[in-house]
Amino acid sequence: MQHTVDGQPLSVRLQNVQNRIRTAEILYGRIAGSVQLLAISKTVPVPLIREIAAYGQRRFGESYVQEALPKITDLHDLRLEWHFVGPLQSNKTRAVANHFDWVHSVSTAKVARRLHEQRPAGLPPLNICLQVNISHEASKSGADAADLLALAQLVTGLEHLKLRGLMAIPEPDADPIGQRERFRAVHDLYQMLQAAGFALDTLSMGMSGDLEAAIAEGSTLVRIGTALFGERS
Numbered sequence: 376m377q378h379t380v381d382g383q384p385l386s387v388r389l390q391n392v393q394n395r396i397r398t399a400e401i402l403y404g405r406i407a408g409s410v411q412l413l414a415i416s417k418t419v420p421v422p423l424i425r426e427i428a429a430y431g432q433r434r435f436g437e438s439y440v441q442e443a444l445p446k447i448t449d450l451h452d453l454r455l456e457w458h459f460v461g462p463l464q465s466n467k468t469r470a471v472a473n474h475f476d477w478v479h480s481v482s483t484a485k486v487a488r489r490l491h492e493q494r495p496a497g498l499p500p501l502n503i504c505l506q507v508n509i510s511h512e513a514s515k516s517g518a519d520a521a522d523l524l525a526l527a528q529l530v531t532g533l534e535h536l537k538l539r540g541l542m543a544i545p546e547p548d549a550d551p552i553g554q555r556e557r558f559r560a561v562h563d564l565y566q567m568l569q570a571a572g573f574a575l576d577t578l579s580m581g582m583s584g585d586l587e588a589a590i591a592e593g594s595t596l597v598r599i600g601t602a603l604f605g606e607r608s
């Protein structure tokens with residue numbers, strides 16, 4: 376069944392987002408295909424996820440463990456890649472370690488250690504992005520820049536985790552110059568970690584309203600909800 380969102384077929388909305396990514400890659404001199412699309416499916420019902428998966432979208436992000444688990448189970452036959460992007464409390468780490476492939480929101484040593492201890496031995500290492508809190512954050516979560524190096528060192532030493540990069544959620548800014556300044560600050564930290572010897576390949580930044588600014592500043596993965604699935608109620 377084909378769904379429409381705000382009068383547009385889901386297939387067209389996906390194409391529009393893919394076109395925005397491609398256009399920004401060209402405009403800002405990024406390698407074609409170097410920016411991945413993570414479809415943020417929080418609050419989105421399973422039939423819409425199934426439809427967009429049928430168009431080739433494989434990576435999905437969820438923010439709430441309780442909501443995500445039944446959806447992941449329901450969609451198990453599709454072998455999708457699941458990313459946890461929401462705030463992560465210690466009491467939810469086991470479910471995340473068991474059911475997700477990636478976590479973008481690791482910002483404390485305690486959560487990192489628990490994810491490592493609780494990752495089932497039969498599964499590949501859990502891919503980790505450290506969430507960093509530059510100033511002007513929409514959420515209060517995220518590690519201080521000053522704590523990143525120690526956190527990266529810790530995660531690298533835990534064999535059931537694989538450090539992939541950084542994630543940030545700057546507060547919305549209507550001004551593209553302000554957006555770019557915030558993303559540039561995150562990219563600087565990413566390069567600082569690379570210069571310190573960490574082999575990172577993922578800079579998770581950019582959402583529906585600011586993906587172009589994020590791609591201009593080096594994002595390798597944009598997290599898109601509204602532009603695909605419409606406003607959340």
Ligand SMILES: *Cc1c(COP(=O)(O)O)cnc(C)c1O
Pocket residue numbers: 415417438460461544582583584598599600601602
């Ligand atoms: C909801 C959410 C998004 C998607 O935001 P949109 O503005 O709807 O594209 C991206 N990242 C995180 C961490 C989110 O919680």
